[in-house]
Amino acid sequence: MTAAAAPSRRARLADVWYDYRQSPVAVIALAIVVILLVAASLAPLISPQNPYDQATLDLFDARLEPGSVGGGGYVHLLGTDGMGRDLFSAILYGLRVSFTVGVAAGAVALALGATVGLVAAYYGGRIEALIMRTIDLQLSMPAILLALVLVAVLGQGMIQLIVALVAAQYAYFARTTHGAASAERRKDYIEAALSTPLPARRVLFKHLLPNALPPLIVVATVQVASAISLEATLSFLGLGLPMTQPSLGSLISNGFQYLLSGRYWISIYPGLVLMVLVVSINLVGDQVRHVLNPRRGR
Amino acid sequence: MxxxxxxxxxxxxxxxxxxxxxxxxxxxxxxxxxxxxxxxxxxxxxxxxxxxxxxxxxxxxxxxxxxxxxxxxxxxxxxxxxxxxxxxxxxxxxxxxxxxxxxxxxxxxxxxxxxxxxxxxxxxxxxxxxxxxxxxxxxxxxxxxxxxxxxxxxxxxxxxxxxxxxxxxxxxxxxxxxxxxxxxxxxxxxxxxxxxxxxxxxxxxxxxxxxxxxxxxxxxxxxxxxxxxxxDRVAIMYLGRIVETAPTRTLYAAPAHPYTKALFESVPKIGAGRGVFRPIAGEIPSPLAPPQGCHFHPRCPSAGPRCGREAPVLKSIGPGQSAACHLHDGGVA
The missing domain is CATH 3.40.50.300 (P-loop containing nucleotide triphosphate hydrolases)
Structure with a gap:
């Protein structure tokens, strides 16, 4: 009658990592995300110039080709933009903005969407019908359209941008949570909790939510990538952050006008970084879904 | 009590x-x-x-x-x-x-x-x-x-x-x-x-x-x-109704309702040899459309004309024992 030895949390994490690294592509994607994340957070230390500081900008350095040495006496690895900003530095700072916006919007959308989805699944009936039809209605509109309208109404700024992205994205979390929680809702342990009876809040957040969480982690990864590209799109359209806070999207937009005049680097390099980042996050999310799916059949 | x-x-x-x-x-x-x-x-x-x-x-x-x-x-x-x-x-x-x-x-x-x-x-x-x-x-x-x-x-x-x-x-x-x-x-x-x-x-x-x-x-x-x-006491249910209730000892010694009897006979017994236990004839009807009258009458070996018309009620038939069957209500089903 002795129970099997307890697999510690650490051992389970080791299992997850073992499953995860079965795909070399996903491991490389994870490495890229980590490198970009580290580079973005250490931007002030590793970038030769602070692109936010107008005093360090020199118009004589404008539109230098990659590899040339500017007035600052250092090599502009990726060239400079129309205002003399070192593109390498601008991309690192832009990554900071993209990560901040993406992760903040993803986290808030997760919290809001999960709560809405849980409430719908738990209460059922009219509340569920009302919430889920609203969500369906919203999901029938393109997220970019909703975010565009909201940013136009709310104005420019980091907070406004995050609010717009959350409003555009919480619906995905709500729907995923609702699906997972509805399945869990019918299980006996929820019935047991209700017939104890435990308070609704405890049943919701202690019993229902943790069991509906695995699919949410996957959606969260993908939605962070999607928030980053949405932010880039908005900034590219001039509706995101002001040019004094260059995000990847505004950098691309900034170099767009020079694209046909041979100064490709101003748009192409931030674009490449954005693409690599979004694709890598999506690949990581894909593999996480694979690992967390109990029926992956190994 | x-x-x-x-x-x-x-x-x-x-x-x-x-x-x-x-x-x-x-x-x-x-x-x-x-x-x-x-x-x-x-x-x-x-x-x-x-x-x-x-x-x-x-x-x-x-x-x-x-x-x-x-x-x-x-x-x-x-x-x-x-x-x-x-x-x-x-x-x-x-x-x-x-x-x-x-x-x-x-x-x-x-x-x-x-x-x-x-x-x-x-x-x-x-x-x-x-x-x-x-x-x-x-x-x-x-x-x-x-x-x-x-x-x-x-x-x-x-x-x-x-x-x-x-x-x-x-x-x-x-x-x-x-x-x-x-x-x-x-x-x-x-x-x-x-x-x-x-x-x-x-x-x-x-x-x-x-x-x-x-x-x-x-x-x-x-x-x-x-x-x-x-x-201590057992209640037998069939298709949504209680058909018999009795103290455990009484019920196992002398089941009164035909369904209870059939249920006991359908239990395989050790030592009784092969093929002795008798399953209850027919299938349990769907609770979407239960039969008229006594719910058990389509499968009951002692069913009479009254069983299909009138649902029997639980009646006391002995100390602590009740059954819902027309057989115990005047003796004719």
Whole structure:
């Protein structure tokens, strides 16, 4: 009658990592995300110039080709933009903005969407019908359209941008949570909790939510990538952050006008970084879904 | 005798949820009547303090539904369930709100009834702490005491349900129910999903607890042997109705209702040789469309013309024994 030895949390994490690294592509994607994340957070230390500081900008350095040495006496690895900003530095700072916006919007959308989805699944009936039809209605509109309208109404700024992205994205979390929680809702342990009876809040957040969480982690990864590209799109359209806070999207937009005049680097390099980042996050999310799916059949 | 629980004329119907399309079709005069499952029909039963009542029937006869109504998971469509004179639960719209903590339930499947992400100690402690039966400070000692009652040592408290076997999990579920200091336990097929060797262990635990704690219980099961072992009184259900109720000894010695007799004859007996047990003829009818009159008459060997027209009521036929059959009402079916 002795129970099997307890697999510690650490051992389970080791299992997850073992499953995860079965795909070399996903491991490389994870490495890229980590490198970009580290580079973005250490931007002030590793970038030769602070692109936010107008005093360090020199118009004589404008539109230098990659590899040339500017007035600052250092090599502009990726060239400079129309205002003399070192593109390498601008991309690192832009990554900071993209990560901040993406992760903040993803986290808030997760919290809001999960709560809405849980409430719908738990209460059922009219509340569920009302919430889920609203969500369906919203999901029938393109997220970019909703975010565009909201940013136009709310104005420019980091907070406004995050609010717009959350409003555009919480619906995905709500729907995923609702699906997972509805399945869990019918299980006996929820019935047991209700017939104890435990308070609704405890049943919701202690019993229902943790069991509906695995699919949410996957959606969260993908939605962070999607928030980053949405932010880039908005900034590219001039509706995101002001040019004094260059995000990847505004950098691309900034170099767009020079694209046909041979100064490709101003748009192409931030674009490449954005693409690599979004694709890598999506690949990581894909593999996480694979690992967390109990029926992956190994 | 004092009645702890009064089930009075209780029925439960489940209406199939309609989709928007079906509702529109029905509003336009098409689509037919909604599907209604009559799980329990006009059941009355009392349980006295200290008594264990076995509820027996084939699967789909409504015994689990009746147990769930007593445990406050469903509310009756008709009739009343009163625990010490007050309802166990009330409906608030679609939701059911349970009003008492003193009726607790133990589910059939211990693999589904324990939250896989909650440690054993928290599973047992959360109910009593939420209802202030024990302070947060004393919860540890309380949980240790409860787990010891069902045969676990202190080391098992930090574990998760998946680290236990089926029998062990069922004992944890019992500890969770006992921690609420219940006056009435509803056990819904508590051993049906366990191996036979483990069944005995859980049943013996139940017997010990009953003796120590003076428990009152409704024991739902399809297993006549198990019910005989644990119950003082047995109620036999068929297709939503109670057809016979009697003290255990009387029932097993002299079953009165043709269904009860058929049920006993269908149990394979050791030593009786091959092919001696007789299954009940025919299939159990669908609770979507139960037969007219006595629900058992299409399968009953002694059915007469009256059985198809008129549903028999439970009538006292001996000391403590009642049966719902026309045979005991003038002798002619």
């Amino acid at each position: 004092e009645h702890l629980l009064d089930i009075d004329g209780v029925s439960k119907r489940f209406v199939k949820q309609t989709t928007l399309g079906e509702r529109i079709a029905r509003a336009l005069g098409a689509g037919g009547a909604p599907e209604i499952v009559r799980a329990v029909t006009d059941v009355s039963l009392t349980v006295s303090r200290g008594e264990v009542v076995g509820l027996v029937g084939e699967s789909g006869c409504g015994k689990s539904t009746l147990g769930r109504m007593v445990a406050g998971i469903y509310t009756p469509s008709n009739g009343r369930i009163r625990f010490e004179g007050a309802p166990v639960a009330v409906s608030r719209g679609r939701r059911v709100e349970k009003l008492t903590t003193r009726v607790q339930m133990i589910h059939q499947d211990p693999f589904a009834s324990l939250n896989p992400r909650v440690r054993v100690a928290d599973t047992v402690a959360e109910g009593p702490v939420a209802h202030k039966l024990v302070s947060q400070k004393d919860a540890d000692a309380y949980v240790a005491d409860m787990l010891e009652r069902v045969g676990f040592d202190a080391a098992s408290r930090r574990r998760f349900p998946h680290q236990f076997s089926g029998g062990q999990r069922q004992r944890i579920a019992i500890a969770r129910a006992l921690a609420m200091k219940p006056d009435l336990l509803v056990l819904d097929e508590p051993v049906a999903s366990l191996d036979v060797s483990i069944q005995a262990q859980v049943l013996n635990l139940f017997q010990d607890l009953r003796r120590d704690l003076d428990l009152t219980a409704i024991f739902v099961s399809h297993d006549l042997g198990v019910v005989r072992h644990v119950s």
